[in-house]
Amino acid sequence: MQEDRFTQDFFQFLQASPTPFHAVSFMAAKLRESGFHELCETRPCELLAGNSYFIIRDNGALAAFTLASSNVADPSFRIMGTHTDSPALQIKPLAGKASHSFFQLGVEVYGGPLLSTWFDRELSIAGRVVCRTSEGALTTLLIDFKRPVAIIPSLAIHFDREANKGHAINKQKELVPILSQITEDDSLNISSILAEQIQKEHSNRKVEAIISFDLFCYDCQPPSFLGLGNEFISASRLDNLLSCFVGYSAMIEALKDTQADNNRLLICNNHEEIGSLTAAGAKGSFLHSILGRIMPDPVTRDRTLHGSFFISMDNAHGVHPNFSDKSDPDHTPLLNHGPVIKSNANQSYATTSISGAIYKTIATEAGVTTQDFVMRSDMACGSTIGPQTSALLGIPTVDIGAPTLAMHSIREMTGSHDPFLLYRTINRFLTRKRLPQTEG
């Protein structure tokens, strides 16, 4: 695969994926196009060796897998894990109020965004809406306004001369997007706004009433290259759509390699940013239940998983030139210098010396250098879906990711080569004849 084409496709995926539901729907379409068969969790299925499948849970999580042909000698699985969600502002169920000729929507904060970056941005709205059709059935429809429809204006500095000295943001009072200007007789409400949008996007559906929704505000500025030599990428939701894109692209590309006859699986969980304890999250049963379908016998499953390998992909922190004192001085990942292996003595990352060595070996074979990250010893360490998945399944795991700056800002930044460098290592992981083994 060519890097230019790869990055163009990545931008397209980012723009088409304002919410986890949209990301999953986009990935599903790509997988379907490439020959993956869709399974449904509520129905029995017969899995055939040599075939590829995918399953969606709760619109926001997806698992895709390819089974080796029946005469393969190595039954192990090569597994990649990512998450589909990003920090955002989620619209409240009964949102919509008039104030001083403005129509505004109340929002809750989803996950841990850098809130200051949400002010003065052109925001759009997207998500899923549950409707009742004219036949009386409930149906879930995805909507995306795709254009700027909302904004949270800052308070002018003249009303707060101390604004640049640090300002605690009151989430209830200050984070209320403006959606429209109205007169006193306007009867604008969230249901009428959504009904009109559904009519635009799903004109073939006879919707009688809107029952509920999961809608998010998002930054609708497209991703772009940045820097004098286009060295960087600036975009929303790089955490963790970057890894989702690398994962599904590698799964699809591996099908073209006729030599690559092995079991491989990609799991894209939802709800990582809020702790993963949901049906679609990494602490839920999704991955376990899929592996149970593939390997119904628990003893065989445990044995196979122990000989398998899991790459937990989530973005890493590059060293920030203005805040380099926040990085451990000996561990300062640079943009465009290769994927970052994350480790932590207290296992907030699942990397061990063995799993790190296996990933380094694979990356070296792909011609890609890796970098090492540990948090400063005097600061708390973040985490990923790696440790919990590794603990639940007993599978050797490495935590890695593309180096980024401004994680959880409405616009995040990475090197323009970082997505492809990560992809090359994952492609090698999926297509290598056998996983590297350690003795002893």
Ligand code: ZN
């Ligand atoms: Zn993440």
